[in-house]
Amino acid sequence: MQIFFFSNCFKNGILPIILEEEKIKELSEYAIRKEEISIDLNEEKIFYGNNELKFEVDPFKKKCLLEGLDDIALSLKKSEKIEKFEKNLKNEKPWVFND
Numbered sequence: 001m002q003i004f005f006f007s008n009c010f011k012n013g014i015l016p017i018i019l020e021e022e023k024i025k026e027l028s029e030y031a032i033r034k035e036e037i038s039i040d041l042n043e044e045k046i047f048y049g050n051n052e053l054k055f056e057v058d059p060f061k062k063k064c065l066l067e068g069l070d071d072i073a074l075s076l077k078k079s080e081k082i083e084k085f086e087k088n089l090k091n092e093k094p095w096v097f098n099d
Contacts, residue, residue, distance in 0.1 A: 010061045011070065011071065013068070013070070015039070015041060015057070017055045019053065019055065026048075026051075027046070027048060027053075030048045030049065035048065035049065041062060041065060044062075
């Protein structure tokens with residue numbers, strides 16, 4: 001179940017970060033005190049107080065988050081190739097289409 005949540009976060013433009021329990025507790029304490037916590041996705045770092053934590057993100061998922069790309073936007077980036085494929089398919093196998 002956790003793996004679905006993790007994957008769905010990226011699909012919804014949310015950055016899930018996996019950390020050791022000790023670090024999560026430390027960050028929680030900062031949050032409870034309403035101290036600033038910032039995340040730099042480019043550098044893959046969390047900054048809080050005088051501390052910083054490194055985390056890792058899949059490069060493709062990182063690119064999608066930074067560029068605001070979802071599944072539809074990724075497909076649209078390839079629309080020229082898709083149209084070319086469909087045109088070729090229509091010429092080679094016209095019976096596939098109901099035109």
